[in-house]
Amino acid sequence: MSTLPGTPAGTASSTLIDNIGHLVTNDPSLGSSPDGSPLGVVRDAAVVTEGDRVVWTGMSRKAPATDNRVDAGGRAMLPGFVDSHTHLVFAGDRTEEFNARMSGRPYTAGGIRTTVAATRAATDAELEANLVRHLTEALRQGTTTVETKSGYGLTVEDEARSLRIAARHTREVTYLGAHIVAPEHADDPAAYVELVTGGMLDACAPHARWVDVFCERGAFDGDQARAILTAGRERGLVPRVHANQLGHGPGVRLAVELDAASADHCTHLSDADVDALASSGGRTVATLLPGAEFSTRAEWPDARRLLDAGVTVALSTDCNPGSSYTSSMGFCVALAVRDMGMTPDEAVWAATAGGAAALRRADVGRITPGARADLLLLDAPSHVHLAYRPGVPLVAGVWRGGVREV
Ligand code: NIG
Numbered sequence: 001m002s003t004l005p006g007t008p009a010g011t012a013s014s015t016l017i018d019n020i021g022h023l024v025t026n027d028p029s030l031g032s033s034p035d036g037s038p039l040g041v042v043r044d045a046a047v048v049t050e051g052d053r054v055v056w057t058g059m060s061r062k063a064p065a066t067d068n069r070v071d072a073g074g075r076a077m078l079p080g081f082v083d084s085h086t087h088l089v090f091a092g093d094r095t096e097e098f099n100a101r102m103s104g105r106p107y108t109a110g111g112i113r114t115t116v117a118a119t120r121a122a123t124d125a126e127l128e129a130n131l132v133r134h135l136t137e138a139l140r141q142g143t144t145t146v147e148t149k150s151g152y153g154l155t156v157e158d159e160a161r162s163l164r165i166a167a168r169h170t171r172e173v174t175y176l177g178a179h180i181v182a183p184e185h186a187d188d189p190a191a192y193v194e195l196v197t198g199g200m201l202d203a204c205a206p207h208a209r210w211v212d213v214f215c216e217r218g219a220f221d222g223d224q225a226r227a228i229l230t231a232g233r234e235r236g237l238v239p240r241v242h243a244n245q246l247g248h249g250p251g252v253r254l255a256v257e258l259d260a261a262s263a264d265h266c267t268h269l270s271d272a273d274v275d276a277l278a279s280s281g282g283r284t285v286a287t288l289l290p291g292a293e294f295s296t297r298a299e300w301p302d303a304r305r306l307l308d309a310g311v312t313v314a315l316s317t318d319c320n321p322g323s324s325y326t327s328s329m330g331f332c333v334a335l336a337v338r339d340m341g342m343t344p345d346e347a348v349w350a351a352t353a354g355g356a357a358a359l360r361r362a363d364v365g366r367i368t369p370g371a372r373a374d375l376l377l378l379d380a381p382s383h384v385h386l387a388y389r390p391g392v393p394l395v396a397g398v399w400r401g402g403v404r405e406v
């Protein structure tokens with residue numbers, strides 16, 4: 001790859017990335033997709049960036065003149081992955097719990113307590129260093145947008161500091177005071193819900209964009225979840241819901257009713273749940289998290305059923321030390337194709353444009369003029385290799401906001 005000299009300092013220089021053999025734009029009007037693929041693939045393509053934006057996308061031979069040039073060597077390029085569901089503000093790990101699970105013990109959310117204890121004991125600097133370590137790990141694997149949550153503090157101060165730290169690194173910050181009932185309130189869950197909707201929300205709302213609830217047996221029921229999401233909404237936070245991971249329940253329908261941006265997990269769905277998601281017209285995205293099923297040896301969510309019903313689907317890692325300790329979106333794409341009934345095109349769309357939809361973002365998850373220049377160059381001839389070559393490090397380059405990071 002070559003880079004030619006740039007322009008004088010102070011002006012936003014333009015960069016042409018050309019000789020892209022296979023460019024996934026996620027704009028079907030740009031690509032030739034006789035099979036109706038949403039990926040808008042352009043062959044022999046080029047992209048022009050200026051500052052932090054894409055300003056031109058098309059066939060290499062029609063590209064405009066620019067200040068700099070990068071030769072993509074005929075490789076494939078796609079939008080940087082949008083990981084719309086992670087839990088990265090934590091300390092410690094849960095290797096022993098994973099080990100026990102692989103010897104047959106089932107996953108329960110009870111292990112969250114272990115991480116809560118470690119997180120409370122950590123300093124701000126330790127939490128931030130751990131967060132940055134995981135964000136860097138994700139970036140090296142092609143993830144350029146990350147949502148992350150609190151939920152391992154569960155006191156006013158520990159939740160607020162988790163969000164403050166997260167907000168230094170991403171604008172997609174989610175208040176998850178309702179992850180589990182805090183251990184010291186175990187005998188009085190109603191008092192904990194009062195705290196989550198009262199003093200804790202006051203301290204947390206200024207640092208977050210989203211509010212989330214783990215609506216599941218053993219965590220929060222439908223009424224509690226409704227109270228928490230509604231209180232968050234009144235403070236300007238937009239709902240998203242952990243729903244129907246461990247069993248059937250009201251979470252998915254509640255998410256649609258409250259116009260949540262996403263219902264996450266969606267492993268155990270009734271026909272009414274699927275109908276509700278479809279009727280939202282893409283407002284409530286079904287975010288599937290195959291790393292969790294992989295790492296807990298649980299039943300896979302049925303992506304095919306959702307797609308066939310017209311539901312908008314996103315894929316995310318759910319990266320957390322308990323149920324899914326992977327930051328690899330490529331791995332999740334491979335699992336979704338192998339075990340959840342998605343085609344490679346659908347899975348790559350879900351990991352990019354789908355994640356953007358789950359974050360209600362129009363500026364990421366696509367490579368078209370006006371989008372952020374978040375680009376992933378693969379050491380492969382097409383996006384299909386993400387599923388075809390699972391576990392292989394295929395990242396040849398990553399640009400975030402027009403800056404080459406990898
Ligand atoms: O999305 N279920 C709630 N939260 C996480 C699990 C967190 C944990 O086990 O530490 C999830 O799977």
Ligand code: FE
Nearest residue numbers: 085087242318
């Ligand atoms: Fe989660």
